[in-house]
Amino acid sequence: MLICVGSIAFDTVETPEARAEEILGGSATYFGYAASLFGPVGLVGVVGEDFPDAHLAGFRSRGMDPAGVQRIAGRTFRWAGRYLDDMNVRETTHLELNVFGQFDPKLPPAYRDCGYCFLANGTPAIQHRVLDQLRKPKLVLADTMNHWIVNARDDVLSVLRRVDGVIINDEEAQMLSGRKNLVAAAKAVARLGPRIVIVKKGAHGSMLLVGSDLFLLPAFPVEEVHDPTGAGDCFAGAFMGHVARAGKTSLATLRRALLSGTLVASFDVEAFGVERLRDITLGAVEARARQFATMLRV
Amino acid sequence: MLICVGSIAFDTVETPEARAEEILGGSATYFGYAASLFGPVGLVGVVGEDFPDAHLAGFRSRGMDPAGVQRIAGRTFRWAGRYLDDMNVRETTHLELNVFGQFDPKLPPAYRDCGYCFLANGTPAIQHRVLDQLRKPKLVLADTMNHWIVNARDDVLSVLRRVDGVIINDEEAQMLSGRKNLVAAAKAVARLGPRIVIVKKGAHGSMLLVGSDLFLLPAFPVEEVHDPTGAGDCFAGAFMGHVARAGKTSLATLRRALLSGTLVASFDVEAFGVERLRDITLGAVEARARQFATMLRV
Numbered sequence: 251m252l253i254c255v256g257s258i259a260f261d262t263v264e265t266p267e268a269r270a271e272e273i274l275g276g277s278a279t280y281f282g283y284a285a286s287l288f289g290p291v292g293l294v295g296v297v298g299e300d301f302p303d304a305h306l307a308g309f310r311s312r313g314m315d316p317a318g319v320q321r322i323a324g325r326t327f328r329w330a331g332r333y334l335d336d337m338n339v340r341e342t343t344h345l346e347l348n349v350f351g352q353f354d355p356k357l358p359p360a361y362r363d364c365g366y367c368f369l370a371n372g373t374p375a376i377q378h379r380v381l382d383q384l385r386k387p388k389l390v391l392a393d394t395m396n397h398w399i400v401n402a403r404d405d406v407l408s409v410l411r412r413v414d415g416v417i418i419n420d421e422e423a424q425m426l427s428g429r430k431n432l433v434a435a436a437k438a439v440a441r442l443g444p445r446i447v448i449v450k451k452g453a454h455g456s457m458l459l460v461g462s463d464l465f466l467l468p469a470f471p472v473e474e475v476h477d478p479t480g481a482g483d484c485f486a487g488a489f490m491g492h493v494a495r496a497g498k499t500s501l502a503t504l505r506r507a508l509l510s511g512t513l514v515a516s517f518d519v520e521a522f523g524v525e526r527l528r529d530i531t532l533g534a535v536e537a538r539a540r541q542f543a544t545m546l547r548v
Numbered sequence: 549m550l551i552c553v554g555s556i557a558f559d560t561v562e563t564p565e566a567r568a569e570e571i572l573g574g575s576a577t578y579f580g581y582a583a584s585l586f587g588p589v590g591l592v593g594v595v596g597e598d599f600p601d602a603h604l605a606g607f608r609s610r611g612m613d614p615a616g617v618q619r620i621a622g623r624t625f626r627w628a629g630r631y632l633d634d635m636n637v638r639e640t641t642h643l644e645l646n647v648f649g650q651f652d653p654k655l656p657p658a659y660r661d662c663g664y665c666f667l668a669n670g671t672p673a674i675q676h677r678v679l680d681q682l683r684k685p686k687l688v689l690a691d692t693m694n695h696w697i698v699n700a701r702d703d704v705l706s707v708l709r710r711v712d713g714v715i716i717n718d719e720e721a722q723m724l725s726g727r728k729n730l731v732a733a734a735k736a737v738a739r740l741g742p743r744i745v746i747v748k749k750g751a752h753g754s755m756l757l758v759g760s761d762l763f764l765l766p767a768f769p770v771e772e773v774h775d776p777t778g779a780g781d782c783f784a785g786a787f788m789g790h791v792a793r794a795g796k797t798s799l800a801t802l803r804r805a806l807l808s809g810t811l812v813a814s815f816d817v818e819a820f821g822v823e824r825l826r827d828i829t830l831g832a833v834e835a836r837a838r839q840f841a842t843m844l845r846v
Contacts, residue, residue: 264826336728430634432751433769453730454752455766466843467763468753471731509846545764546844 253292253361254281254382254487257350257372258301258319262330263479263522265337270477273523274305276327277370277393280480282314283512283527287535288495289488292361294318294380296325298349304395312528317358324349336476338452359382366494368486373394374405376516381412389499391446393486399425407442413537414499415446417486423449432457446504447513448489449502450482458508465505470516470542477522481515484527488514488535513538520548550792551590551659552579552785553678554668555648556617558600560628561777561820563635568775571821572603574625575613575668575691576779580612582785582812586793589785590659592616592678596624596647610826615656622647629795635773636750655681664792666784667711669693672703679710687797689713689744691784697723712797713744715784721747729757731762745800746787747815748780756806761826763803768814768840773818779813782825786812786833811836 254277261275285291292315301321311318313318320351330344355376357364365388369377377392384390392413398406399422405509410416416439420432427438436447436459447459453475455468492507493499520526552575559573563816576593583589590613599619607614628642644817652675655662663686667675677692682688696704697720704724708714718730725736734745734757745757753766790805791797792842811833820822 414761431771431773432770437771441845451752454749457769464769464843465845466766467846468766471755471762471764472737473729473731475729505846543846545765546846548765548803548841548844 251290251292251361251364252285252366252368252490253294253295253318253357253364254278254279254285254368254370254490255318255368255376256354256368256372256483257327257331258293258295258297259327259350261523262277262328262344262480263330264330264343265476265477266333266335268476268522272328272524275329275479275523277356277480277483279524280483280518281310281368281370281487281490281526282309283496283524284484284518285491286313287488287514287530287532288491288510289313289492290315290326292318292356292358292364294355294361296320296322296349296353298322298324301326314395318356318357318361322349322352324352331479333478337478340478355380355383365389366490368490369393369409370483374398374402374409376413377409378405381409389414389493391417391486391490391491393417393482394422396422396425409438411443413444415444415448417448417450417482417489419450419452423447436464450485452478452481456485456508456512458504460501463501465508467508467512468484468546470512470538471545472519475519478519480524481518484518485511485515509539509542510535513542549588549590549659549662550583550664550788551616551655551662552576552577552666552668552788553584553592553594553616553653553674554579554666554670554781555625556591556593556595556671557625557627558823559647560626560642561639561775562628562630563634563775564631566774566820568820570626572776573627573821574628575778575781577755577822578781578816578825579666579668579785579788580607581610581822582782583789583792584611585786585812585828585830586789586808587611588613589789590656590657590662592653592659594618594620594651596622599624606629612724616654618654620647620650622650623755629777630777635776638776653678653681658678663687664788665689666788667691667707668781668784670699672696672707675707676703676710679707687712687788687791688782689788690745691715691780692720694720694723708737709741711742713742713746715746715748715780715787717748717750717780723747734762746806748783749780750776753808754783754810756802758799758802761799763806763812765806765810766844768810768836769843770814770817773817776817777818778822779818783813807837808833811840813814
């Protein structure tokens with residue numbers, strides 16, 4: 251089975267055209283909505299007393315199992331951010347860790363045998379605690395962020411030595427490797443440990459490096475981007491969901507999974523929060539895959 | 549036949565790692581070296597008394613016909629620029645128009661019947677004068693730049709209404725259209741007149757819009773970029789060279805031409821000036837195409 255360990259949050263998102271207050275967000279949430287298109291997914295996270303049961307019911311109705319979501323005293327994680335004109339740049343305007351600050355991931359017993367696990371962005375210490383609990387993983391991928399790369403570099407590097415792969419963005423790949431050129435950066439990250447390196451470039455697409463095999467994919471072109479929040483976690487969710495569904499990690503599967511990540515992320519940005527993701531089915535993803543194929547044919 | 553009207557220059561290029569002084573450059577030069585891989589190309593431009601005959605001989609030996617290159621009193625166009633750390637950003641440190649400031653393009657009689665013509669970046673007035681001289685063009689593409697878009701917008705727009713297509717970079721597409729989103733920008737540029745809109749995104753690849761058909765292509769990944777100068781003109785040269793060689797402008801041909809543009813540009817950036825372009829043959833481009841195909845397969 252597939253599990254994701256990450257944040258569950260209330261996001262306040264401002265774009266040049268609109269604003270949404272305290273909507274459901276967080277890396278595990280976005281990952282879950284994307285991954286559940288492909289099959290069941292277990293979420294591991296923490297919420298506060300203010301988190302509505304309706305959201306947990308929403309998870310369940312989509313095939314997301316919140317058995318690993320602890321509810322503890324206090325308020326749920328809050329994040330607020332603003333997108334600038336070109337929607338590729340955002341600034342965090344407010345951050346309240348709340349209960350996420352005390353997050354101590356405990357995998358339900360059934361999850362300890364899961365084959366597929368995604369460690370969403372969180373402290374390297376949390377990521378290590380999850381890795382300690384996994385008994386027979388087939389594929390573990392991790393995300394990280396600039397904050398940890400700068401402030402806990404050694405811990406990030408020790409996580410990289412324990413996982414099969416990373417899904418990071420271009421800036422993170424550059425910071426981790428000290429290389430500006432993204433191909434060089436991806437190869438340098440692979441030398442730090444992970445066998446699989448996926449670099450997300452937002453509207454510019456993505457890159458998958460597996461050993462010496464490099465794959466490139468543009469982003470699916472979305473003309474009206476309403477809210478890019480969660481696109482990276484959706485990418486990871488659809489990627490991992492695709493792989494877990496296939497039940498194998500062959501090169502061909504990983505390449506197709508990159509396509510699934512690209513397509514599901516393209517739906518995510520079309521509306522605020524998880525709104526668009528709630529709408530879509532695997533059929534919609536497959537229809538967009540056919541549309542995309544005609545754009546990529548050479 | 550294929551002709552290109554543009555600049556021939558001496559470039560001084562500085563990168564974080566090296567510097568090259570007064571090397572052969574200019575848009576027509578780069579275009580010519582790329583296009584001549586696919587077949588003969590006529591160059592229309594202007595040089596000063598200081599321009600060595602050896603360079604003209606070099607053009608000829610590569611199948612570039614300099615019959616349209618006028619030599620007039622004065623010094624050849626000079627440009628100097630510096631690339632910043634990530635090689636995607638450059639600043640112009642010195643510009644001397646010299647004889648290019650008096651450039652009045654006169655097509656040799658045989659060129660007036662050419663089917664394929666590229667109007668490299670130059671004043672819209674120069675581009676109009678070339679268009680006035682063409683008797684039966686099949687495909688005319690134009691480039692432009694931020695300077696003309698800002699300072700001679702109406703003239704740029706009147707050129708756009710007379711050409712079949714444009715090959716411009718992301719920033720130019722955004723400035724022309726007032727749209728940040730590149731798909732929206734490309735569609736808006738098409739509404740200004742050109743049937744074919746090609747947007748170059750540097751290391752992030754390119755986009756081809758023909759009517760309602762959109763094609764996407766990543767850049768060929770080059771790990772060691774030594775000098776990006778001329779990559780855009782090589783892209784245009786190989787694109788037009790490919791189309792002229794095919795002798796048709798079907799969608800399939802334009803798509804394959806985009807691939808040729810991408811590949812030849814990737815060679816250009818591997819060395820200073822036209823050095824790498826002098827080395828390569830169509831066979832080398834085809835070998836790289838096969839390598840690229842494995843990276844793009846989904």
